[in-house]
Amino acid sequence: MTTAAVETRKFSFWYDEKQALHDIELTIPDKQITALIGPSGCGKSTFLRSINRMNETIPGTRREGEMKIHGDDIYDRGMDVEDLRTRVGMVFQRSNPFPKSIYQNVAYGPRINRSLSRGEMDALVEKSLKRAALWDEVKDRLGSNALGLSGGQQQRLCIARALANDPELLLLDEPASALDPIATQRIEELLFELKGQLTVVIVTHNLQQAARLSDMTAFFYLGKLVEMDSTNNIFTRPREERTDAYVTGRFG
């Protein structure tokens, strides 16, 4: 039996007066890949950003309901947001390495959160780059500026940077939409490798990517969760008409 990495109860979210999420109730299984799909503006990215409380950096937002990560209520008063964000790493659509060396990019989080010796830090950087399947390509130029890497490499560096904090969850918002097919395939293979070690939640507009990669798929529409099921069921025999219409491209 798999345990839940994320559990929500009646989770709603507003940007000022506009309600972006309505009473979302879902359970994201631990150490699997869950894909969030739906048309633009359906609330999937808002939901993703709610998992590490990134949304509250935007003024005028508010939420209701409950969200738990491995049983901890992340909107509880006692929850330290910085701590939460080391537990829940995030990677964005456009890779955003710091304009620093490759090494410093990966070491950035651990340097703030933990006190490690030089040797321990070297080992952690190497381990994180290896987990992100980037080590072999950059091991001889760890001091080079990260902005000199290709788009695909930069995105894997951002994943390595998130992994350096040893997160329980990795959130990805359209991580491969700006990449060519080969770089996309490397990211997908990497996420597949990471599954089993941590929980991956990915927002994607690429339905084939969701179908290839994820174990579970949740379909959002107009701020509501329409259906969540095994990826196989969602793409071969969804229960809801709206899901069928969306995945067959008959929407709107």
Place this chain on the structure above:
Amino acid sequence: MTPADQASGFRHFHEQLAELSRKLLEMSGHAEQLVDQAITSLLDRDRALAESVIAGDKVLNTLEIEIEQLSISLLALQQPMARDLRSIVGTIKVSGDLERVGDHAVNIAESALRLADEAGPITPSPELEDMARRARAMLRDALKAFTRSDGALGREVCMADDAVDALHNSVFRILLTHMMEDARTITPSLELLLVSRNLERVADLATNIGEDAVYLAEGKQIKHHFED
């Protein structure tokens, strides 16, 4: 790709799906007709009609290949999902079943040619006619269920198979009695037993198509009581 390109690509996909459906209907109409003509050629001892059934099977073979090629290119180029995916995979299977129906019609027509020279009456023709009528109706309903995505009708087709099986058993018993009574009827009786067996197989194939219709309509696999 601009939104306009996407929209026209989408329209193109749906035109091709409609084309696939048209070809399947053409194939099923032809398969039904072959079964009908094969039985008529047998009962009327019509050699010419039997020959035309044997020749007509080629049309089904050609359509099966065309359907398969179009289906494969749609799968590769459009990466269909959900209902579209079930429809295309189902169409490939149904066209294979219809091609087999054609083979059974040919078998019946070949029996008709061999029986055309027999002097005695062809018994038990009422049972065989009934079987042929039921098998054809099952085939027609199964195709209707599949093309209209009607799960309830698909299930009805599956239920109808029992009656055809029962008729096949009674044909067998009647022919056995004839053969025991009069050894001269052994050759034509064995031929008729083959005909009955071929009709029973046509009904089985119609049942397969009915099951595929249920899967297409409801996403439920009822084959081999899979989801009981």
